[in-house]
Every structure is written in C-alpha cells, then in structure tokens.
Amino acid sequence: MELQPYDSTLEKIWHYAFMVICGLIFFFLIFPILVIIPLSFNATDFFTFTPEMLSLDPAGYSFKHYMDFFTNPDWQQALWNSVIIAPMATLLATSFGTLAAIGLARSHVPFRGAIMAILISPMIVPLIISAAGMYFFYSRVGLQGTYWGVVLAHAVLGTPFVIITVTATLVGFDRSLERAAASLGANPVITFFKVQMPLILPGVISGALFAFITSFDEVVVVLFLGSASQKTLPWQMFTGLREQISPTILAVASILVTLSVILLTFLEIMRRRSERQRGMSPS
Amino acid sequence: MAQEQILTQEGKPLKQALRRALRREKMRSILLIAPLLAFVLVAFIAPIADMLFRSVENGIVADTLPETVVALQDWDPSTGELPDEAAYVALYDDLTVAVEKKIHTRLGSRLNYEQSGMSSLFRKAGRTVRSIEPGSPDMKQQLIDSDAAWGNLDTWALLKRYSGRYTPGYFLNAVDAEMNADGIEMKPDNERIYLYLFVRTLMLSLIITFSCLVLGYPISYLLAHLPLRKANLLMVLVLLPFWTSLLVRTSAWKVLLQQQGVINDLLVWAGIVDNTHRLVMINNATGTIIAMTHILLPFMILPLYSVMKTISPTYVRAARSLGATSWTSFWRVYFPQSVPGIGAGAVLVFILSIGYYITPELVGGTSGIFISNRIAYHISSSLNWGLAAALGTLLLVVVLFMFVLYDRIVGIDNVKLG
Numbered sequence: 001m002e003l004q005p006y007d008s009t010l011e012k013i014w015h016y017a018f019m020v021i022c023g024l025i026f027f028f029l030i031f032p033i034l035v036i037i038p039l040s041f042n043a044t045d046f047f048t049f050t051p052e053m054l055s056l057d058p059a060g061y062s063f064k065h066y067m068d069f070f071t072n073p074d075w076q077q078a079l080w081n082s083v084i085i086a087p088m089a090t091l092l093a094t095s096f097g098t099l100a101a102i103g104l105a106r107s108h109v110p111f112r113g114a115i116m117a118i119l120i121s122p123m124i125v126p127l128i129i130s131a132a133g134m135y136f137f138y139s140r141v142g143l144q145g146t147y148w149g150v151v152l153a154h155a156v157l158g159t160p161f162v163i164i165t166v167t168a169t170l171v172g173f174d175r176s177l178e179r180a181a182a183s184l185g186a187n188p189v190i191t192f193f194k195v196q197m198p199l200i201l202p203g204v205i206s207g208a209l210f211a212f213i214t215s216f217d218e219v220v221v222v223l224f225l226g227s228a229s230q231k232t233l234p235w236q237m238f239t240g241l242r243e244q245i246s247p248t249i250l251a252v253a254s255i256l257v258t259l260s261v262i263l264l265t266f267l268e269i270m271r272r273r274s275e276r277q278r279g280m281s282p283s
Numbered sequence: 284m285a286q287e288q289i290l291t292q293e294g295k296p297l298k299q300a301l302r303r304a305l306r307r308e309k310m311r312s313i314l315l316i317a318p319l320l321a322f323v324l325v326a327f328i329a330p331i332a333d334m335l336f337r338s339v340e341n342g343i344v345a346d347t348l349p350e351t352v353v354a355l356q357d358w359d360p361s362t363g364e365l366p367d368e369a370a371y372v373a374l375y376d377d378l379t380v381a382v383e384k385k386i387h388t389r390l391g392s393r394l395n396y397e398q399s400g401m402s403s404l405f406r407k408a409g410r411t412v413r414s415i416e417p418g419s420p421d422m423k424q425q426l427i428d429s430d431a432a433w434g435n436l437d438t439w440a441l442l443k444r445y446s447g448r449y450t451p452g453y454f455l456n457a458v459d460a461e462m463n464a465d466g467i468e469m470k471p472d473n474e475r476i477y478l479y480l481f482v483r484t485l486m487l488s489l490i491i492t493f494s495c496l497v498l499g500y501p502i503s504y505l506l507a508h509l510p511l512r513k514a515n516l517l518m519v520l521v522l523l524p525f526w527t528s529l530l531v532r533t534s535a536w537k538v539l540l541q542q543q544g545v546i547n548d549l550l551v552w553a554g555i556v557d558n559t560h561r562l563v564m565i566n567n568a569t570g571t572i573i574a575m576t577h578i579l580l581p582f583m584i585l586p587l588y589s590v591m592k593t594i595s596p597t598y599v600r601a602a603r604s605l606g607a608t609s610w611t612s613f614w615r616v617y618f619p620q621s622v623p624g625i626g627a628g629a630v631l632v633f634i635l636s637i638g639y640y641i642t643p644e645l646v647g648g649t650s651g652i653f654i655s656n657r658i659a660y661h662i663s664s665s666l667n668w669g670l671a672a673a674l675g676t677l678l679l680v681v682v683l684f685m686f687v688l689y690d691r692i693v694g695i696d697n698v699k700l701g
Contacts, residue, residue, distance in 0.1 A: 156322065213526070
C-alpha cells in the first residue's frame with residue numbers, strides 16, 4: 001500500500017482517494033459506537049447533543065442516566081439475571097464443547113461429517129427459528145419460563161463457538177507429545193491435564209468468551225423462553241428501545257462498549273500467547 | 284501355500300488385535316463426543332423437529348369432534364347436499380363434550396385461520412348446545428335454526444377438509460395459497476402477504492450483502508496490504524464493532540438516525556436540510572439497511588481479509604512489469620484471486636441477514652421488517668403457531684440451502700472467528 005516512484009499522477013490521486021474512502025468506512029464502523037458515550041452523559045432526557053454539551057458547559061453533562069441504571073430495580077434485576085445466566089451457560093457449553101472437540105480431533109471418528117453438522121447447527125439456524133422451536137418444545141416439557149430453560153438454550157447456542165475455536169487450536173497440536181507422555185508412563189487423564197490442556201487452553205478460553213458473549217448478548221431466545229423473572233440485560237434494552245426510548249439505554253450501552261474493549265484486549269493477548277506457544281512468531 | 288498368520292506377543296492374530304485397538308479408539312472418541320451430542324439433540328434438534336412437526340400437525344379437529352369426523356367419512360361435499368341427520372347428532376354430541384371441557388373455542392380459533400367467521404360460530408355453539416335438549420328429534424333443523432352457518436355446505440366441507448391428523452394448510456397459508464372446495468388456489472391479490480414478505484426479506488438481504496461487499500472490499504484490501512503491525516492496529520476498528528453488543532449498535536443507530544437525531548441535527552446545522560424537512564431514515568427499509576450493513580460488515584471483512592492475505596503480491600508485480608496499468612493488474616490479476624473471499628463473505632452475510640429479527644424489529648418500521656418478525660408475531664401475538672412453524676420451516680430450508688452452498692465454497696471446518 002505504498003506509492004511507487006513509477007506511479008502516474010492519476011494513480012497518485014487514486015491512492016489518496018482510496019485512503020480517504022477507507023477512512024470514511026472506518027468512520028462508519030466506529031463512529032456509531034463511540035458517539036453514544038458522550039451522549040450518555042447528557043443532562044437532559046434527549047438522544048441528541050444539546051447546545052450546552054456542544055459548548056462544553058459542565059451543566060450540560062451529568063451522571064443521572066448512570067445513576068438510574070445502578071438504582072433502578074428493573075435494570076438491576078436484568079443485570080443480575082445476565083450475570084447469573086451467562087456464566088452457567090458458558091460453563092456447560094465450554095465443558096461439553098471442549099470434550100467433543102477433542103473427540104472430533106482424534107483420527108478415527110465414525111460419521112464425523114454428520115456429527116459436526118449437528119453440533120454446529122445452533123450457529124446456523126436463524127435465532128428466530130431456534131426460539132420458536134424451543135418455545136414450543138420447552139413448553140411441552142415444562143422448561144419454558146424457568147432459569148434452567150434459558151441456561152440450557154444459551155448453552156446450546158454457545159457450543160458451536162467452543163467447538164470451532166478448540167478445533168482450530170487442535171489443528172496445530174502435535175500428537176507425538178501425547179505419545180511421548182504415554183511412553184514416559186503417564187495415563188490418559190494425566191496426559192490430558194498436563195500435556196494437552198495447557199496447550200489448548202487459549203482456544204478453550206476464547207471459546208468460553210464466545211459462549212459467554214453469546215449468552216450475555218442474546219435476546220431473541222430469552223424473549224420467547226424466559227418469563228419476566230428471567231429478564232436479562234439485552235431483554236431490558238430491547239423493551240426499553242421498543243416501547244419508550246429510555247435514555248438509560250445509552251449509559252448501559254456505554255458500559256457494554258467499555259466491557260467489549262476490555263474483552264478485545266484480553267482476546268488479543270490470548271491469541272498472541274497461543275501463537276507463541278505453537279511456535280509461530282506473534283503477529 | 285497357506286498364509287502364515289502373524290501373531291502378537293500375546294499370541295493373538297495381529298489383524299484381530301489391530302481391529303480391536305481401532306474399535307477401542309473409536310469408542311473413546313464417541314465417548315468424548317457423546318455428552319455434547321446428546322445435549323444438542325435434546326435441547327436443540329428436538330425443538331426444531333417439534334417445530335417441523337407442528338407445521339403440519341392438525342389433531343385438533345379429530346380430537347375435539349371425534350364422532351363428527353367419523354360420521355363425515357362417507358360424505359362427499361361435491362354432491363352439493365348437506366350431511367345427513369347422523370352427522371348433526373354426532374356434532375351435537377361432540378360439541379356437548381367439548382363445551383364441558385371448554386375446548387370448543389380453541390377449535391373455533393384454529394378453524395378461523397382457514398375461514399373467517401368460524402371463531403364466532405363455535406363460540407355461539409357453546410350457548411346453542413345448552414339450549415337444545417339431548418336426544419331431541421330433528422337435530423339437523425335445530426342446529427341450522429341456531430346458526431345458518433350449520434346449513435352452509437362450506438362449513439361442513441371445511442370440517443371435512445381439516446379432519447385429517449396432518450394438513451398442508453399452514454404451508455399453503457405461508458405461501459398465500461388456500462385450500463377450498465375447488466382444491467388449492469392462490470389467495471386474492473389483496474390478501475397475499477407472505478410471498479411478498481419473503482421476497483422483501485430476500486431483496487433487503489441482497490442489498491445488505493451488496494453494501495457490505497462494497498464497504499468491506501476496500502477495507503480488507505487495505506488491511507491485507509499494510510505492514511502487519513499497522514494492519515493489526517486498524518483491525519481493532521473492525522473487531523470492536525464485531526464484539527460490541529448487537530443492542531448497543533442498534534440503539535446507536537436509533538440515536539443517530541432519528542428525526543431529532545444526531546445526523547439530522549448535523550444536516551440542519553450544515554444547512555443541507557431544512558429544519559422542517561428532516562430526513563426520515565428510521566422505521567423504514569432505509570433504517571434496516573443502514574443498521575444491518577453496519578452490524579454485518581465485520582462478517583464480510585474477516586473472511587475477505589483472510590483470503591486476501593494469502594494472495595501473493597508477486598502476480599500483481601509481474602503484471603505491472605509486463606506493462607499493465609494498476610487498474611488492469613488489479614482487475615485482471617488480483618480481483619479473480621479474491622473471488623473465493625467474496626463468495627465466503629457474501630454467503631455468510633446473506634445467511635445471517637435473512638434470519639435477522641432484532642434490528643428490523645427496532646428500526647424497520649412497517650416497510651423494513653423481515654419474515655422473522657412475522658414469525659415472532661404469530662408466536663406471541665396472533666398465537667397461530669402452526670403458521671409460525673410453517674413460515675419458520677420455509678425460512679429454515681432457504682438458510683440450510685445457503686449453508687450447503689457455503690460449505691461447498693468455504694468448508695465449515697474453515698470458519699474462523701475473530
């Protein structure tokens with residue numbers, strides 16, 4: 001992406017135009033997310049910049065939407081539900097998913113294609129269809145409107161991500177390490193925990209993060225499967241946006257953006273660590 | 284010459300020992316996969332299968348009016364004659380039981396999906412059976428006197444048509460057709476909504492996929508050609524939206540696109556738009572397209588980028604050294620090599636957008652909603668679950684077809700995240 005000495009004037013103009021175009025697209029990607037952060041400190045209940053805000057008058061800014069989020073029982077209940085449901089779903093998805101990914105990576109698996117298709121299907125089927133099916137079926141077995149129903153549904157939706165990330169780390173896994181451990185007298189369980197697990201851990205952790213985000217951010221299934229007492233944060237945001245536009249949403253959104261920045265940093269560290277461990281130079 | 288058997292140390296035939304080891308290996312893999320497989324089958328596949336079943340299931344007529352169904356077996360509506368007295372007696376008996384169990388209104392609302400007026404007919408029947416003495420003569424006349432609909436051939440034809448345990452009725456409804464006395468035909472033009480909605484869902488998804496491609500291609504190209512350190516830095520700008528909550532992004536667009544929102548304010552301030560003519564960019568198809576393009580753009584950039592990274596720069600250099608202009612070398616040499624990435628990204632974005640629910644619901648208004656929104660409406664508001672299931676099944680078929688395509692192009696094993 002560098003200008004060459006032999007480039008014609010037209011090519012030089014195009015080069016700078018291309019840079020401007022890319023800049024605009026990056027702006028389109030990032031601006032909507034960042035603009036809500038200053039707006040969340042709005043002293044009024046509007047969704048727009050007031051003249052006071054634009055003139056940087058301190059009176060135009062306040063923490064009142066944040067205060068509302070931390071004191072309003074509706075929002076607090078939603079937050080706690082999310083904080084309880086997401087880790088349970090993550091735990092289920094990660095433990096089942098990791099085991100299955102290890103099983104799938106072995107050399108002799110009958111019907112691997114079909115099994116893979118079934119295990120990945122929760123990621124492919126549109127959420128509204130999963131939600132509809134689960135709503136009908138979970139009502140029949142009495143799980144509709146319960147915490148467990150929501151946890152199981154979210155766990156199932158998270159497993160494909162665990163399978164995919166763990167499988168990806170297992171691709172670079174050297175099976176001779178297992179054989180070496182066995183030849184030194186380690187049994188399969190010790191081999192798993194001492195040799196395999198530390199090496200695939202980065203994959204497991206990023207899979208778990210995906211599963212967590214899937215549950216923490218999921219709204220369609222919980223809308224159908226949950227009752228009011230399983231109301232999660234996305235659910236509360238969804239109703240807040242649909243019924244009355246509550247400015248508290250902007251405060252919640254800003255907090256969530258901050259969380260995703262932290263998460264992204266963490267994931268990047270995990271990725272570098274994984275590549276280093278597998279003997280690749282970190283990029 | 285007899286083949287000499289090779290034995291293992293324990294004296295077993297080698298082939299047998301190997302086969303046993305292989306079987307043990309297979310068992311171990313299965314044991315590792317089994318918990319998740321069972322879990323997914325019970326918690327996910329069974330619900331989907333249940334939904335597929337619901338889209339054709341129709342036990343309600345046979346369950347609510349069992350004797351009537353039997354009595355109607357030999358009746359042929361095409362003769363133009365009403366069923367005989369026995370059918371009316373059976374109907375009276377069935378209704379009496381149904382009213383006692385309070386399930387007659389449910390049957391009414393089920394049949395109302397097929398023909399309007401049935402819901403009120405059955406509600407009225409609840410009062411009617413109480414006023415008629417059991418075992419009284421001329422049941423036919425008494426029922427017809429209570430409501431002329433019982434003397435109408437269409438009512439009986441409808442009952443007979445839906446007396447089977449399975450029905451194509453929901454699917455016909457889902458494609459704007461109906462089954463009447465003359466067989467299957469399309470509904471009148473002004474009553475057709477679902478085909479139109481399917482077409483709109485496909486069209487909007489195509490537009491969104493195309494805008495993602497137009498915006499994603501330059502970005503991926505830039506990222507693939509910058510030095511790695513800079514590319515990784517800019518990649519954060521792609522990954523941050525990717526990792527940000529869907530609802531955060533949708534609320535952001537709601538804030539930006541509103542008539543009193545940030546973009547309109549800016550346009551008014553800049554004098555481009557008159558304050559009284561603020562642009563309507565939300566609660567219509569425009570809002571859906573803008574918000575969903577933003578949400579799905581990372582799903583285009585990531586696969587495109589990973590394909591572009593593998594394209595060797597030497598081909599373009601070779602083309603340039605042979606005298607090609609930068610455009611020719613891009614279009615004739617570079618672009619064809621990036622097509623697999625376009626395919627992967629486009630199919631992925633298309634699959635994701637076609638099933639979207641939340642964003643169209645929040646920013647789509649009436650002209651920007653998708654088929655998913657209609658499915659949700661039938662589950663939670665109109666309670667026509669069979670129709671919701673049939674619409675869902677059709678959508679599922681489209682998505683699975685696209686997915687098979689994706690598997691052919693990219694391979695499910697090559698899906699990369701982040």
